[in-house]
Amino acid sequence: LSRKKTKLDNASIERYCRQLILPEIGVKGQLSLCNSSVLIVGAGGLGCPAAIYLAAAGIGHLGIVDYDAVELGNLHRQVLHSEAGIGHSKSTSISSSVSRLNSSVTCVPYHMQLDSSNAMDLVHKYDIVLDCTDNVATRYLLNDACVLARKPLVSGSALRFEGQLTVYSYEGGPCYRCLYPKPPPPETVTNCSSGGVLGVVPGIIGCFQALEALKIALGISVSFSQKLLLVDGLDGSLRTIKLRPKQPGCAVCGTQPSVKNLIDYEQFCGASATDKCVSLHLL
Amino acid sequence: LSRKKTKLDNASIERYCRQLILPEIGVKGQLSLCNSSVLIVGAGGLGCPAAIYLAAAGIGHLGIVDYDAVELGNLHRQVLHSEAGIGHSKSTSISSSVSRLNSSVTCVPYHMQLDSSNAMDLVHKYDIVLDCTDNVATRYLLNDACVLARKPLVSGSALRFEGQLTVYSYEGGPCYRCLYPKPPPPETVTNCSSGGVLGVVPGIIGCFQALEALKIALGISVSFSQKLLLVDGLDGSLRTIKLRPKQPGCAVCGTQPSVKNLIDYEQFCGASATDKCVSLHLL
Amino acid sequence: MAAPMDTLKSHESGSDGLSIRLEFSGGAELLFDKIKKHDITLDTSNGSNWNIRRLISWIKDNLLKERPELFVQNNTVRPGILVLVNDADWELVGELDYNLQADDRIVFISTLHGG
Amino acid sequence: MAAPMDTLKSHESGSDGLSIRLEFSGGAELLFDKIKKHDITLDTSNGSNWNIRRLISWIKDNLLKERPELFVQNNTVRPGILVLVNDADWELVGELDYNLQADDRIVFISTLHGG
Ligand SMILES: [Zn+2]
Numbered sequence: 001l002s003r004k005k006t007k008l009d010n011a012s013i014e015r016y017c018r019q020l021i022l023p024e025i026g027v028k029g030q031l032s033l034c035n036s037s038v039l040i041v042g043a044g045g046l047g048c049p050a051a052i053y054l055a056a057a058g059i060g061h062l063g064i065v066d067y068d069a070v071e072l073g074n075l076h077r078q079v080l081h082s083e084a085g086i087g088h089s090k091s092t093s094i095s096s097s098v099s100r101l102n103s104s105v106t107c108v109p110y111h112m113q114l115d116s117s118n119a120m121d122l123v124h125k126y127d128i129v130l131d132c133t134d135n136v137a138t139r140y141l142l143n144d145a146c147v148l149a150r151k152p153l154v155s156g157s158a159l160r161f162e163g164q165l166t167v168y169s170y171e172g173g174p175c176y177r178c179l180y181p182k183p184p185p186p187e188t189v190t191n192c193s194s195g196g197v198l199g200v201v202p203g204i205i206g207c208f209q210a211l212e213a214l215k216i217a218l219g220i221s222v223s224f225s226q227k228l229l230l231v232d233g234l235d236g237s238l239r240t241i242k243l244r245p246k247q248p249g250c251a252v253c254g255t256q257p258s259v260k261n262l263i264d265y266e267q268f269c270g271a272s273a274t275d276k277c278v279s280l281h282l283l
Numbered sequence: 284l285s286r287k288k289t290k291l292d293n294a295s296i297e298r299y300c301r302q303l304i305l306p307e308i309g310v311k312g313q314l315s316l317c318n319s320s321v322l323i324v325g326a327g328g329l330g331c332p333a334a335i336y337l338a339a340a341g342i343g344h345l346g347i348v349d350y351d352a353v354e355l356g357n358l359h360r361q362v363l364h365s366e367a368g369i370g371h372s373k374s375t376s377i378s379s380s381v382s383r384l385n386s387s388v389t390c391v392p393y394h395m396q397l398d399s400s401n402a403m404d405l406v407h408k409y410d411i412v413l414d415c416t417d418n419v420a421t422r423y424l425l426n427d428a429c430v431l432a433r434k435p436l437v438s439g440s441a442l443r444f445e446g447q448l449t450v451y452s453y454e455g456g457p458c459y460r461c462l463y464p465k466p467p468p469p470e471t472v473t474n475c476s477s478g479g480v481l482g483v484v485p486g487i488i489g490c491f492q493a494l495e496a497l498k499i500a501l502g503i504s505v506s507f508s509q510k511l512l513l514v515d516g517l518d519g520s521l522r523t524i525k526l527r528p529k530q531p532g533c534a535v536c537g538t539q540p541s542v543k544n545l546i547d548y549e550q551f552c553g554a555s556a557t558d559k560c561v562s563l564h565l566l
Numbered sequence: 567m568a569a570p571m572d573t574l575k576s577h578e579s580g581s582d583g584l585s586i587r588l589e590f591s592g593g594a595e596l597l598f599d600k601i602k603k604h605d606i607t608l609d610t611s612n613g614s615n616w617n618i619r620r621l622i623s624w625i626k627d628n629l630l631k632e633r634p635e636l637f638v639q640n641n642t643v644r645p646g647i648l649v650l651v652n653d654a655d656w657e658l659v660g661e662l663d664y665n666l667q668a669d670d671r672i673v674f675i676s677t678l679h680g681g
Numbered sequence: 682m683a684a685p686m687d688t689l690k691s692h693e694s695g696s697d698g699l700s701i702r703l704e705f706s707g708g709a710e711l712l713f714d715k716i717k718k719h720d721i722t723l724d725t726s727n728g729s730n731w732n733i734r735r736l737i738s739w740i741k742d743n744l745l746k747e748r749p750e751l752f753v754q755n756n757t758v759r760p761g762i763l764v765l766v767n768d769a770d771w772e773l774v775g776e777l778d779y780n781l782q783a784d785d786r787i788v789f790i791s792t793l794h795g796g
């Protein structure tokens with residue numbers, strides 16, 4: 001996106017000194033972070049913590065994709081937005097919060113729906129992609145785009161008191177389709193609107209997404225490639241699962257892929273990528 | 284601190300609807316959150332995420348204690364502060380961020396050093412206390428104050444790529460002194476200034492502190508009483524340790540306590556509670 | 567790691583049945599009265615093996631009260647449910663053909679999509 | 682849970698020594714060349730038991746290169762280090778007097794204070 005930094009200025013040394021002294025980072029690692037770019041798809045419960053911790057650590061370029069506007073009902077978990085921002089673009093809202101914390105980070109808001117016509121161009125521009133979305137169709141879309149563009153995908157999800165995290169298509173590991181070749185029947189899919197979620201659970205998962213992205217940018221081994229982290233906030237269980245390897249028969253990352261270009265994911269999943277909150281009748 | 288809420292207004296229903304529909308919360312649980320108060324001691328790497336997620340969830344009253352002012356070197360992990368806030372009080376900075384997200388939360392900044400002369404009064408005013416501090420003397424002070432005032436203490440800590448979390452003095456569990464009757468020799472203590480820390484690690488621990496505090500406020504079982512969560516961000520290990528029970532011989536929570544009032548903790552630990560960052564000579 | 571602790575016992579305990587732990591999470595527990603953990607004992611009196619194929623059928627007949635299509639389709643779990651055998655993806659151990667061992671922990675997880 | 686998997690082997694393996702896993706974290710690893718995990722075999726040829734008291738002394742003599750006072754004081758670990766035996770606080774199993782079993786995992790953790 002721009003010229004590589006080869007030297008840290010004094011302001012950067014002062015800003016990052018507590019992480020510069022970590023032997024796993026040092027000046028060389030900090031330069032790697034400053035020269036890395038991360039695309040965050042979804043400016044919600046996962047995207048907020050992920051964006052702010054990546055910006056804090058000094059990832060040089062962030063892109064934030066979300067077509068949605070801030071609503072009051074988002075603020076219980078989407079902590080970078082504000083009451084004053086209600087009605088405004090979520091991606092711009094995150095971008096403002098990022099700039100207030102670290103003006104040396106270039107943060108580009110993309111106020112648009114990611115779809116098959118625009119995903120490849122966008123994904124090609126970034127080194128690492130974070131799946132912070134909230135629907136199945138966009139998850140398949142983003143997976144295929146990352147496989148085709150050869151970008152690692154750090155995927156998080158949360159619902160109720162539970163969260164899941166894994167890194168796809170990195171260092172020979174599996175992709176989303178290797179695990180889930182067929183989309184779930186639409187009637188089995190629950191999103192945060194209908195199932196609810198405790199805000200701090202995507203908070204935890206979004207932090208882990210930032211951590212894994214930082215390790216990729218630093219060239220440190222990631223912890224959750226071909227592994228799945230399961231967090232249950234209610235009973236406090238934190239479990240790491242060993243996943244299957246990359247599948248030779250996978251439709252997109254296998255040896256003879258049938259998916260060589262992005263397809264129509266709403267049709268593939270039988271579900272919309274833009275489910276809006278259903279209104280609740282509680283009382 | 285003020286009158287109890289007995290009913291949720293329409294704005295609250297809209298704001299909290301995604302967590303209201305969780306059966307473990309519901310209207311009754313949300314009222315419990317709105318009628319609870321949490322004191323956060325330390326407005327740094329742990330205090331920032333803890334404060335914002337507690338405010339987002341609707342904890343009615345927050346108190347934020349910190350004597351310090353925001354520095355550029357804080358911003359790699361203390362994500363509620365901003366470049367514009369450099370030089371200003373950290374507790375006020377957090378309080379402003381909280382108000383922007385949720386103006387229905389009363390957030391009181393205490394710009395002061397917690398010490399033996401003021402801790403009891405402050406701790407008595409709140410239901411739950413979060414230890415988000417960065418030094419041994421304040422950790423013993425806060426432990427003793429919480430034991431004497433019979434308040435649960437949700438304790439987090441982080442250094443380098445590692446974090447630790449536990450809940451003290453809750454439901455018959457041990458206190459900090461039960462585990463650590465003697466303070467560590469001062470020369471063995473490393474803080475974030477000298478040891479460094481990757482910002483997202485206190486981010487993860489601070490989120491877990493918020494989660495445990497919310498469960499206490501909701502009357503749901505906590506996960507880390509008499510248990511210690513160990514997070515290693517580098518190798519991705521998340522381990523839960525079974526701790527010793529409350530110790531009958533504990534100096535403060537035992538059957539014949541010798542500590543019945545707060546003592547001089549800097550003397551007890553042989554270390555200051557206000558270690559400031561040492562300047563770094565990196566290049 | 568919950569490797570089989572005592573495979574000796576599993577071979578000897580035919581008359582007592584095969585005891586395993588079932589767990590449901592990610593929302594799959596909502597189909598089972600919201601109960602996440604079930605300790606069950608499978609009948610081994612006719613001497614035949616229990617593989618996961620047979621276990622899924624047993625779950626459908628014995629634990630699943632309503633809307634079985636949200637859990638089982640075409641004699642396997644429906645797309646979007648991941649099966650774990652002792653904290654490993656079932657693909658690593660033979661999927662439907664894996665033979666259950668005493669004290670195995672079999673977990674059925676719904677994939678989450680929220681964010 | 683890393684319970685002793687094979688205590689039978691531990692009793693028979695006297696001639697080969699007692700194999701355990703040592704781990705250091707929270708900064709304690711900085712005293713051991715930053716190596717967090719050490720698989721060690723303790724000499725059992727004289728037939729006597731290995732308890733944690735003897736293990737700490739062995740660590741001081743064999744693994745600890747410099748500034749032993751940052752790890753050991755008065756023949757035990759210094760204040761601020763927590764000892765775990767197979768993911769449980771050593772206070773639950775007898776502290777210094779706990780007798781090591783084959784394949785035990787003994788962890789020494791420095792308490793963190795940063796925030
Ligand atoms: Zn694949």
Ligand SMILES: [Zn+2]
Pocket residue numbers: 457458459460461462529530533534535536537
């Ligand atoms: Zn105590």
